[in-house]
Amino acid sequence: MSGTELAAALRRLRSSAELTQEELAGRAGISVRAVSDIERGARRRIYPVTARQLATALDLPPAERTAFERVARGLSPAPANSANSTVGVLPMPRSTLFGRHQEIGELSALLASEPPALITVTGPGGVGKTRLVLETARACGPGTQISNGHPFAAVHWVELGQLDDPALVITTIARSVGTAAIGPDPLSALAGALAVLRTLLILDTFEHLLAAAPDVAELLSRCPSLTVLVTSRARLRLNGEREFALGPITEPADSVELFVDRAMAANRRLTVDPVLAADICRRLEGIPLAIELAAARTRHLALPDLARQLEQGSSVLSRGPQDLPQRHESMQATVAWSYHLLDPGAQTLARRLTVFVGWTLQQVQAVCMHGLDADPLETLSTLLDHSLVAVSPADTCGTRYRMLDVVREYVAREAVVPDDTTELRSRHADYFLALVRELEPLLRATGQSTAHLRLDAELPNLRSAHRWLLANDPRRALAMAGSLWMFWLWRGGVPEGRRWLVDALAAGKAGAEEVEARAKALWGAGWLAYHQGDVGETSRYGDELLGLARETKDAVQLRNALTLGGMTSMAAADFEAARSSFQAARDALRGGGEAWLIATSALNLGLAELHAGEVAAAERHFVEAAQQYAELGDQTYLDRANRHVAAAALVNGQLERAEQLFAAELVRDDTRTDWGVAESLEGLSWVAAVRGDVERAGELARDAATIRERLGVQLHPFDALLSRRFRGQD
Structure with missing residues (x-):
């Protein structure tokens, strides 16, 4: 220990006791100059008798007194009491970290700020919380310089992943720190050891031990110079806690660099196609663990084969290194670890949320809460707290939420009751069909910009709903496709919109109850075909629509059929015939329209x-x-x-x-x-x-x-x- 640590310890203890240097010197029976020299760092150590006098003057409790006297002698505040002691020892990384430079800088700056005393790095499993904290801690310990120029005098790493009893958290920390965890109050002994120096205590993997969070709060209250840095898939929910949310790697180049490094380690003869590697990383959504597990498969799979396997699901993301924690042996195990920490109501909502591809709170209430005696916001917050759900980047349509694909895939498999799944998909389709019908009139009126934004935001859900309707309820699939053709035209999705219409028209039966929907779909299909230069199809759709209009005597259908006929004539440069058709179309609405x-x-x-x-x-x-x-x-x-x-x-x-x-x-x-x-x-x-x-x-x-x-x-x-x-x- 240096004079700097002793100086910092005495300054902090004197300040906590609310004493001036003169008052402390008077109580301890030493000179003011001696107190000043110690606090300036001029003395590396002091005589034991002086240390005892100062401890008595400061009225230190036994554990803190012992720790101070050890620091005064130039020793660590806590003795190493077992062969398993990890005092000041950080795990050694065995591979290169790619990306995360910005996150390391931000977390280091947060550690250097005043307060905070408690920082929790949260994020989904496999996102790299432990590695980020390890790299940050290595930059903040003794002998380093962080942003405010004051490194921690001591850094302690405590791995909690294998612990399953919250009651043992304090004693586990004490053993890792090197403090005797005996007696009726092990927390006091630990606090005494940690209270003297500016210390960084890292608690790795805390999400399954949240019941011990009050013990962490008590420890912090007794140790003003202590900073606790936690990795957890869920917040501790303590006063003063600062959350540092960590997401997947956002920079594609960093993901590819990670994948290539791990793949070459697995197979040094591998030929890497950068474009294919980038596609694999995109499929894996930048999740470091998923990328590493996929890279390990290159020992036996060429990149094109690996990409094809990933298209079929995440089962290929398994068989990680044997020295990984069990929860990281596969992506399924990683998600299961978080999922099984939920209460039954939260598990049910998580399963139901897999029907969405992004959602809002209103949509959760409309689609997912049937039969659930729970508050939707509170339950959704629980899933957010456990990093199974994330808030999407802000957009103009309000707060939206999402699941990572690997989370959705696992949770969806937990929905083992087919009837419930069918009902859920039907409710989802009902909701989005109603939304489409609500927004359709706005596509050609005031509010069309808002309508386009909302439909754009929900496009993944619309695609999912349409696919399900096409297979299970063609009549409603036809209604959805027919109501969206103008959206596709102006959004720039004519080929996709046309496929929707062609498929829905082919699947739908020509029943009387769906004539209106079919007529609208024919009109839209004719227009989109025309925009793609397929005038023959436009003519065919127009002829069928004209037949429906004559059967139903519907003026709007007649007008639309005549319009498609006119456009067919325009394409043939028969402008007189086109003018005749367009005039007849206009006349069809003379009675109002x-x-x-x-x-x-x-x-x-x-x-x-x-x-x-x-x-x-x-x-x-x-x-x-x-x-x-x-x-x-x-x-x-x-x-x-x-x-x-x-x-x-x-x-x-x-x-x-x-x-x-x-x-x-x-x-x-x-x-x-x-x-x-x-x-x-x-x-x-x-x-x-x-x-x-x-x-x-x-x-x-x-x-x-x-x-x-x-x-x-x-x-x-x-x-x-x-x-x-x-x-x-x-």
Whole structure:
């Protein structure tokens, strides 16, 4: 021990006793200069008689008195009383740590701050809590410098993973520290040993011993110079506790570096494809233990085979090193360790939450709480506390929660009652079908940005619900697919949306009870096929829809069927036939109909007139449609109508006006769509071509084509005609 430790110990003890240097010197019968020299670190050790006088003056309890007298003699405050003592000894890492540099810095800074006395590093099993704390502790012990320049005088590591009795935590700590844990009050003896020096006590793996948390609190209350650093899948829930939540590795390069290092250690002849390694790490969600277990399999599996095995589940993530704790021998064992610490109600909710791919508290209440006599927020908080559930990064749709895939896979297997699973999936599908129906009208009215954000946030759940409905309730699958086609169009998911519709139409029976849903799905399927250039399918869907409309005498269905027919004529450059179809579609709603459909019929009629050479009539219809879209609050179609006004202006030679209208959507972020950007860039390329700027026209056209290719759509046939016209190719 150095004079620094003795100085710090005396300063702290004198401060705790609320004595000045003069008062302490008077009580101890020594000079003020002697007290000052000790506290300045000028003396490495002091005479035993002086130490006893100071201890008496400070009124130290027996254990603390003994510890102080040992420090005064230049010794450790606690004697090593057994061959198993681990005083000041940290486990030696046997492999390289990748990434985590930021987390080590943040945790070191937290340890250097004042307080905190208790820091709990939380996170799911296998995320690397122990290794992070070990690396941080190695940077904070004697002989090191941390951010405030004051390393801990002593660092003690206590492994609690094998302990199963909370009552033995204090005695286990005492043995690890090297203090005799005997007598009726072992906590007092331990406190005496830890109270003298600035000490870091690390308690590794505490989640199964939470009943001992009050003992940790009592120890801290008796040891002002003690800092306790805990690793646990759950918080201790003590006053003053600072939680340091650790998640998976977020930087893909760090995950790949870890995987490659461990894989090469397992098989030095392995050929590593960086792209495939990155895909494997992505599947493993950056969980260090999962990455290491997967890497170990490269002794017997090539990377492509390993990737295929991971697609089938996490069973390949087993057979870890024999010297790992049992809970880390496989990812299943890691999750099971946390799961079996839950009460039955929390286990039930955990199983039910596997139906979601991300969720909100409201969704838990609506889907998962039937038959559960529990508060949803409290039970969800329990799962959060045990690191089985995590809070997703904040978004505009409120707080969302998620499970890591390895957790979901294990917990889902615990749901062994098929009837309960079927009911749960049905409730999940009901909820999201209702959400889709609620948001569908907003996709073409005020609030469409909010609707898109909500549907985007729930897209994984919508996919899951649709797959289940397709296999178990085709009628409702048809309803969901038909209500979402416009979302797919403007979101940029036309190929996926079209697959939904094709599959749902094929699975659905043509029963009377589903005519409305089928009609809507046919309308959407026709439009998405058209956007992909599959005009033949558009025509086929339109013919079937026309047959339904005549059977039901439904004006909206008739209008939609005639619209698809008109678009088929537009693709064939038969603009008179198209104008006739669009006019008939508009007339079908003369007796009243949805304002958006009426506006869109005007827009379509204007398109046919523009290509038929009736530019003034076309512009009147475009402006009429734009006014109606503005009244409805549909910014997406308002922009589209204005782009058609721009095309009419360009035909009339009004280049400045056309350019201004085409560019309008590009300067807006809130309601801009990728499809709209592609149309705007295409229009600006026409303006550049008319001006003779061939290079810029080509550049803009290529940019538009790149976006369309990414969206899986094609330039409309009639727009292609305009493109050739403005480029002088016709």
